[in-house]
Amino acid sequence: MHTAKPAYDKLIFELSCSGRHAYSLPDCDVPVADPAQLLPKEHLRETPAELPEVSEVDVIRHYSRLSQMNYGVDTHFYPLGSCTMKYNPKINEDMARLPGFARLHPLAPEASAQGALQLMYELAQDLAEISGMDHVSLQPAAGAQGELAGVLMIRAYHLSRGERRTKVLIPDSAHGTNPASTALAGFSVVELKSEPNGDVDLQDLEQHLGDDVAAFMITQPNTLGLFESKIHQITEMCHAKGVQVYMDGANFNAILGITRPGDLGFDVCHFNLHKTFTTPHGGGGPGAGPVGIKAHLAPFLPTPVVIKDGEEYALDWSRPQSIGKLQAFWGNFGMLVRAWTYIRTMGPDGLRAVSDNAVLNANYILKRLEDHYDRSAPGPCMHECVLSARRQKKLGVSATDIAKRLLDLGFYAPSTYFPLIVEEALMIEPTETESKETLDEFCDAMIQIAREAQENPHLIHEAPVTTPVRRLDQTGAARQPRLKWTPPDRT
Amino acid sequence: MRYISNTAAQQREMLATIGAGSIEDLLSRIPTKARLSHPLNVPAAMAEADLVRHLRRLSAKNANADDFACFLGAGSYDHTVPSPINHLISRGEFFTAYTPYQPEASQGTLRSIFEYQTMMAELAGMDVANASLYDGASSLAEAVLMAHAVTERNTTVLSKGVNPLYRQVVETYVEGPGLRLRSAALGDGATDLDALRKVVNAQTAAVVIQYPNFFGCLEDVKAVGEIAHAAGALLVVAADPVNLALLTPPGALGADIVVGEGQGLGVPMTFGGPNLGVFAVKQELVRRMPGRLVGATVDLDGQRGFVLTLQTREQHIRREKATSNICTNVALCALMATIHVAIMGKVGLRKVGELSTAKAHYAAEAFGKIPGVKLKFSAPFFKEFALQLPKSPERVVKRLLKDRILAGVPLKTFDRAYKDCLLVAVTEKRTREEIDAYAAALAAAVA
Numbered sequence: 001m002h003t004a005k006p007a008y009d010k011l012i013f014e015l016s017c018s019g020r021h022a023y024s025l026p027d028c029d030v031p032v033a034d035p036a037q038l039l040p041k042e043h044l045r046e047t048p049a050e051l052p053e054v055s056e057v058d059v060i061r062h063y064s065r066l067s068q069m070n071y072g073v074d075t076h077f078y079p080l081g082s083c084t085m086k087y088n089p090k091i092n093e094d095m096a097r098l099p100g101f102a103r104l105h106p107l108a109p110e111a112s113a114q115g116a117l118q119l120m121y122e123l124a125q126d127l128a129e130i131s132g133m134d135h136v137s138l139q140p141a142a143g144a145q146g147e148l149a150g151v152l153m154i155r156a157y158h159l160s161r162g163e164r165r166t167k168v169l170i171p172d173s174a175h176g177t178n179p180a181s182t183a184l185a186g187f188s189v190v191e192l193k194s195e196p197n198g199d200v201d202l203q204d205l206e207q208h209l210g211d212d213v214a215a216f217m218i219t220q221p222n223t224l225g226l227f228e229s230k231i232h233q234i235t236e237m238c239h240a241k242g243v244q245v246y247m248d249g250a251n252f253n254a255i256l257g258i259t260r261p262g263d264l265g266f267d268v269c270h271f272n273l274h275k276t277f278t279t280p281h282g283g284g285g286p287g288a289g290p291v292g293i294k295a296h297l298a299p300f301l302p303t304p305v306v307i308k309d310g311e312e313y314a315l316d317w318s319r320p321q322s323i324g325k326l327q328a329f330w331g332n333f334g335m336l337v338r339a340w341t342y343i344r345t346m347g348p349d350g351l352r353a354v355s356d357n358a359v360l361n362a363n364y365i366l367k368r369l370e371d372h373y374d375r376s377a378p379g380p381c382m383h384e385c386v387l388s389a390r391r392q393k394k395l396g397v398s399a400t401d402i403a404k405r406l407l408d409l410g411f412y413a414p415s416t417y418f419p420l421i422v423e424e425a426l427m428i429e430p431t432e433t434e435s436k437e438t439l440d441e442f443c444d445a446m447i448q449i450a451r452e453a454q455e456n457p458h459l460i461h462e463a464p465v466t467t468p469v470r471r472l473d474q475t476g477a478a479r480q481p482r483l484k485w486t487p488p489d490r491t
Numbered sequence: 492m493r494y495i496s497n498t499a500a501q502q503r504e505m506l507a508t509i510g511a512g513s514i515e516d517l518l519s520r521i522p523t524k525a526r527l528s529h530p531l532n533v534p535a536a537m538a539e540a541d542l543v544r545h546l547r548r549l550s551a552k553n554a555n556a557d558d559f560a561c562f563l564g565a566g567s568y569d570h571t572v573p574s575p576i577n578h579l580i581s582r583g584e585f586f587t588a589y590t591p592y593q594p595e596a597s598q599g600t601l602r603s604i605f606e607y608q609t610m611m612a613e614l615a616g617m618d619v620a621n622a623s624l625y626d627g628a629s630s631l632a633e634a635v636l637m638a639h640a641v642t643e644r645n646t647t648v649l650s651k652g653v654n655p656l657y658r659q660v661v662e663t664y665v666e667g668p669g670l671r672l673r674s675a676a677l678g679d680g681a682t683d684l685d686a687l688r689k690v691v692n693a694q695t696a697a698v699v700i701q702y703p704n705f706f707g708c709l710e711d712v713k714a715v716g717e718i719a720h721a722a723g724a725l726l727v728v729a730a731d732p733v734n735l736a737l738l739t740p741p742g743a744l745g746a747d748i749v750v751g752e753g754q755g756l757g758v759p760m761t762f763g764g765p766n767l768g769v770f771a772v773k774q775e776l777v778r779r780m781p782g783r784l785v786g787a788t789v790d791l792d793g794q795r796g797f798v799l800t801l802q803t804r805e806q807h808i809r810r811e812k813a814t815s816n817i818c819t820n821v822a823l824c825a826l827m828a829t830i831h832v833a834i835m836g837k838v839g840l841r842k843v844g845e846l847s848t849a850k851a852h853y854a855a856e857a858f859g860k861i862p863g864v865k866l867k868f869s870a871p872f873f874k875e876f877a878l879q880l881p882k883s884p885e886r887v888v889k890r891l892l893k894d895r896i897l898a899g900v901p902l903k904t905f906d907r908a909y910k911d912c913l914l915v916a917v918t919e920k921r922t923r924e925e926i927d928a929y930a931a932a933l934a935a936a937v938a
Contacts, residue, residue: 007598007794009794009795011602011605011606011609012606012829012833013606013609020836021836021838021839022573022575022833022834022835022836022839023573023834023835023836023838023839023842024573025571025839025842025843025846025919026846026919026922028845028846028849028850029922029923030849030850030852030853030923030926031853032849032852032853033845033846033849034845034849035737035844035845035848035849038848038849038852039709039848039871039873040709040871042739043709043738043739043871044737044738044739045735045736045737045738045739045740045841046739048736048837048838048841049613049614049735049736049740049837049840049841050613050837051610051613051614051736051832051833051835051836051837051840052832052833052836052837053836053837053838054833054836056575056834059575059579059830059833059834060575060578060579062833063579063582063585063603063830064579064582065599066585066598066599066600066602066603067579067582067584067585067599068584068599069584069597069598069599069602070584070585070588070596070597070598070599070600071584071588071593071596071597072583072584072585072586072587072588073583073587073588074583074584074586074587075583075584075587076596078587078589080589083589085587085589086494087494088586088587089494091539091542091543093581094543095542095543095546096761097577097759098546098547098550099550099555099556099557099558100547100549100550100551100552100553100555101550101553101761101762102555102759102760102761103555103556103557103569103759103760104553104554104555104556104760104761104762105556105561105563105567105569105760105762105763105897106566106567106760106762106763106764107563107565107567107763107900108553108554108563108897109554109888109889109892109897111889112553112554112892112897113552113553113554113762114552114553115548115549115550115551115552115553116550116553116762118549118552119549126533126534129531129532129533130531130533132527141625141626141629141764141765141819141821142625142817142818142819142820143818143819144806144816144817144818144819145625145629145816145817147816148816152663152666152667155666155667175807175818176805176806176807176808176809176810176813176818177806177807177816177818179806179810179811180806180809180810180811180813180815180816181816182811183811183812183813183816184636184664184667184668184815184816185666185667186666186667186668186669187667189810189811226520227518227520227521229520229521229522231522231525232522232524232525256531257527257530257531258518258521258526258527259521259525259526259527260527263525263527264525272819274819278494280586280587280823281587281588281589281590281819282580282585282586282588282821282822282823282824282826283585283586283588283589283590283591283597283600283603283604283822283823283826284589284590284591284600284622284783284819284820284821284822284823285590285623285765285819285820285821285822285823285824286625286764286765286819286820286821286822286823286824287819288765289819302663303659317904323663323666324659324660324662324663324666325628325656325659325660325662325663326629326660326663327625327626327628327629327660327764327766328566328567328626328627328628328654328656328657328660328752328763328766329566329567329626329656329762329763329764329766330762330763330764331763331764332764332765333761333762333763333764333765334759334761334762334764334765335764335765337546341542341546343533343534344534344536344537344542344545345494345536345537345539345542346492346494346536347533347534347535347536347537348530348531348532348533348535349492349530349536350492350536351531351533352530352531353492353495354494354495356514357495357497357502359514359517359518360497360502360505360506360509360514360517361497361505363505363509363511363517364505364508364509367508367509367510368508379519379520380509380511380516380517380518380519380520403593404593404595407593407595407596412589412593412596413593413596418807432494432495433494433495433496434496435496435497435501436496436497436501436504436505438496464595464596467595467596467598468595468598468796469594469595469598469790469794469795469796470595470790470791470792470794471595471790471791472594472595472788472789472790472796472797472798473788473789473790474788474798474800476788476789477786477787477788477798477800478786478800478801478802478803481777481784481786481800481801482786482787482788483605483608483612483619483620483777483784483785483786483787483800484605484608484609484612484613484618484619484620485605485606485609
C-alpha cells in the first residue's frame with residue numbers, strides 16, 4: 001500500500017493529452033481501407049467516442065499506482081469470512097496462460113480442442129469425487145449462477161414427475177444469493193429461523209415441510225462456521241416429504257477429504273472455485289461455480305455436457321430435458337485450468353491437510369480472542385469463527401469501527417454484519433495458507449483494538465488514517481449518484 | 492504441501508493453546524457416520540515440473556490462435572491484446588483483492604471500475620454502465636428480466652439475428668418467471684421490419700436485436716426502436732463494444748438497454764470464458780439495473796474517493812427482492828477492458844474497427860469469387876459474414892485445418908436452415924497473406 005499523502009488522485013481521463021497514443025496497430029494491407037466506402041454512412045459514428053489519449057508509460061504508471069491503493073492476499077492477511085481468501089498459487093497463472101488454453105477459441109472444432117475438453121472432463125470427475133456427487137456441470141460462471149442452475153434442475157425434476165411445488169425453504173442465516181437465486185428460478189422463499197448457533201431448528205423445519213416445498217437450501221458448515229451435526233436426520237426428513245436438499249458449498253474449504261455432501265444426503269451442491277480451489281478473486285471476479293448433482297437430476301444438467309466416448313472427448317447437446325444454457329459457452333475455462341492445476345498439485349493428502357489446517361487456524365484465532373470479544377456459539381468451529389462486537393458496541397465501538405481500525409494496523413477486515421442472526425458480527429476466516437506468526441499478529445491487533453475500545457475509542461472512530469482516503473460518504477454517493485467521469489467543461 | 496505454512500511443531504503449539512489433543516478433537520461435531528472412511532480418490536500430487544510438462548502436452552492438443560489463423564467469431568474474437576494488460580492485471584494488489592466492500596483499502600479497484608463504467612457508457616452511447624456481469628449472453632438475459640420488471644409486461648420479442656447461444660441462455664433465465672419469448676424473422680440478413688411489427692404489441696416488454704447481428708449484418712436499429720417504442724416496449728440492443736468506436740452507438744439510435752460481450756477488449760479467448768458482460772442503461776432505469784455500481788464521493792477531509800453504491804438493489808441487502816442474484820462478477824476482465832481501452836484510446840479503437848471492416852470486406856470479396864461460393868446475405872455487414880458453400884462446411888473446416896486455418900463456424904449446429912453456411916470473422920489481426928491463403932485453400936476444398 002502506497003501511503004504517501006496527498007494520495008494519487010488521477011483518473012485515466014485526466015491524463016489524456018490530444019495526439020498521444022499507446023497502441024500498436026498495423027497499416028492497412030488491403031486495397032480499400034476507408035470504412036465510408038464499405039459501410040452505409042448512417043452506421044458510422046459521427047463524433048469520436050471520448051476515450052483517453054495516453055502513452056504506454058502513462059498507462060503503466062497509472063494502473064500500477066492504482067494497484068498500490070488496494071489490499072490483496074499477496075500483500076495483506078485477508079480474514080474475510082465466507083470468502084476463503086487463501087493464497088492463489090502462481091503456477092496456476094502460468095498454466096492458464098499456456099497458448100493452447102488462453103488462445104483457444106470456444107468454437108474450434110472439437111477434434112482440435114481435445115486437450116481442453118479432457119481437462120474439463122477430468123476436473124468434473126475430481127469434483128464429483130471430492131463432493132460424493134454423481135455428476136458435475138462446470139458451466140456456471142459463479143456461485144450464484146451455480147445456485148440458479150441447481151434450483152432450476154430441482155424445478156425441472158419435480159415438473160417431470162408431474163409435481164408443481166412452489167416453495168423453497170432457506171434459513172435466516174443464509175447468504176443473500178440463496179433467496180435471490182431461488183426467487184429468480186420462480187419459487188417463493190420461506191425463511192426458517194435458525195437456532196442461536198446457526199443450526200437448523202428441526203421442529204420448525206418439520207412444520208414447514210409440506211407437499212408444496214420443492215427444496216431445502218442450507219450451508220454446510222453453516223454460516224456461523226459450525227458443522228450441522230443433525231444433517232442425516234435433516235436430509236432424511238426432507239426426502240420423506242419429497243423435498244430436495246441443496247448445499248451451498250461456500251464453506252467447502254472446511255471439509256475436503258473429511259466428509260462429502262453426497263454422502264450426507266444432499267441432492268445438489270455448488271462449488272466456488274474462487275474460494276476453495278484457489279482461483280483468484282480479481283477484485284470481485286471472475287469466479288466459477290460448478291454444480292454437482294445426484295444421478296436422478298442428470299437428465300436436467302445444463303447443455304452441453306462434456307462426455308468421453310472411447311478415447312474422444314465431446315460436447316453432448318442432445319439432452320431434451322436439460323434446463324438449457326447459462327452462459328454463451330462452456331464455463332469459465334480459465335478458472336477451470338487453475339482449479340485443475342491446484343487439485344493435481346495437492347493430491348488427496350494435500351487436500352485433506354488444507355481442511356485440517358483451515359480448521360486449526362480458525363480455532364486458534366477463536367481461542368486467542370474469546371476473552372476479548374463475545375463468541376457467537378460454544379464449542380470448536382470449523383474453518384471460520386464468528387465473533388460479536390456487542391461488548392464493544394456498548395462502548396460506542398461498532399463492528400465497522402473495528403474493521404476500519406484493522407486497516408490501519410495492516411490487515412484487511414473480517415466480514416462484518418454477516419450472518420444476519422449475530423449482532424455486530426465479525427466473521428473471521430484465516431484459511432490454511434496463513435502461518436501462526438501471521439495469526440498471532442492479527443490476534444494481537446484485535447486485542448489491542450478491544451483495549452482501545454475501553455481506553456481510547458477516539459482512535460478507532462478516526463480510523464482509517466493510513467489509507468489513501470479516510471472514511472467515505474456512502475449516503476451522499478447513493479443520494480446523488482455520480483457513476484461516470486464527466487469532463488470539467490461538461491459539468 | 493507448500494501452500495500450508497504451519498510446521499508440525501507449530502500445529503502442536505496451537506493445539507496446546509486451544510486445549511485440544513489433536514485436529515480430530517476439533518472435528519467432534521461431525522458424526523462418525525458422516526465421516527469419509529477413505530482418502531479421496533483423486534490423482535496423487537505432482538511436482539511442479541511434472542505438472543507443467545503434463546499440461547503443456549495437454550494444451551498442445553488444442554488449435555491455438557497463435558499457431559492457426561483464426562477466422563472464428565460468433566461471440567468470441569481474436570482481437571489484439573496489448574502486452575501491458577497481462578503485466579498490470581497480474582499485480583497481486585489487483586489480482587488477489589476481494590470485491591471492494593472496504594472502500595478505503597480498495598480505491599485501486601474502485602477507481603478502475605469507475606473508469607470502466609465511463610468507457611462502456613461512452614461506447615454504448617448510454618448514461619450509465621454497471622461494473623460487469625458474467626458474459627454477453629447472461630447480460631442479455633438480465634436485460635430481458637429487467638425489461639419485464641420495468642414494463643410489467645410478459646413477452647419479449649427476440650430477433651432471429653440474435654446469437655442463438657444467447658437466445659438459449661435467455662430461454663433458461665425466463666423459465667422461472669414464466670415469461671414468453673417470441674421470434675422476429677430475418678429478411679435478407681437483417682431483421683424483417685414488417686414481420687417485427689406483426690409480433691410487437693401491448694404485451695411486449697422488450698424488443699431485442701443484435702448490432703451487428705449474429706451473421707455480421709447491420710440492423711436498422713432506429714427503425715426497430717421506433718416499432719418497440721410505439722408499442723410501449725423497451726429496445727434492448729446487444730452490441731460488441733469493440734465495434735462501437737466506429738459504429739453509431741446504440742444509445743444514439745434509441746436503445747434503452749445496451750448489453751454486450753466485451754471479450755474483444757483485451758480478454759483472452761480462453762475457450763469461451765471468463766468473458767465480460769457489458770450492461771448499460773438510460774439514466775431513468777439506473778435503480779432497476781442488476782450488478783454492482785461504483786460511484787464518486789468524498790471522504791471526511793473532502794478528498795475525492797469511490798465506493799460501491801445503490802447497493803439496495805443487490806442480493807446481500809435485498810435478498811429475494813434483489814434486481815438480480817449476481818454477486819461475483821468479472822471485475823478482473825473489466826480491468827483488462829479498461830486498460831485495453833486506455834491503450835487503444837480514442838484513435839486506436841476506431842482503427843481496430845476500420846481495419847476489421849476493411850479486411851473482412853476484402854476477404855468476403857475474395858471468397859465470393861470462388862465458383863460455387865457466395866455471401867449468404869446481401870445486407871451490409873461489419874467484421875463477420877456468412878458464406879454459402881457448395882460442399883459441407885464441416886468438411887471444408889476439416890480440410891482447411893490442415894493448412895493451419897480455423898476457417899469459421901459451421902451454422903448447422905444452430906439452425907438446419909443454414910446447414911450449407913459457414914460464419915467467418917475477420918479481425919484487424921488477420922493479414923492479407925492469411926486471407927489469400929484461406930481463399931486458395933477454400934477454392935481447392937470446394938473444387
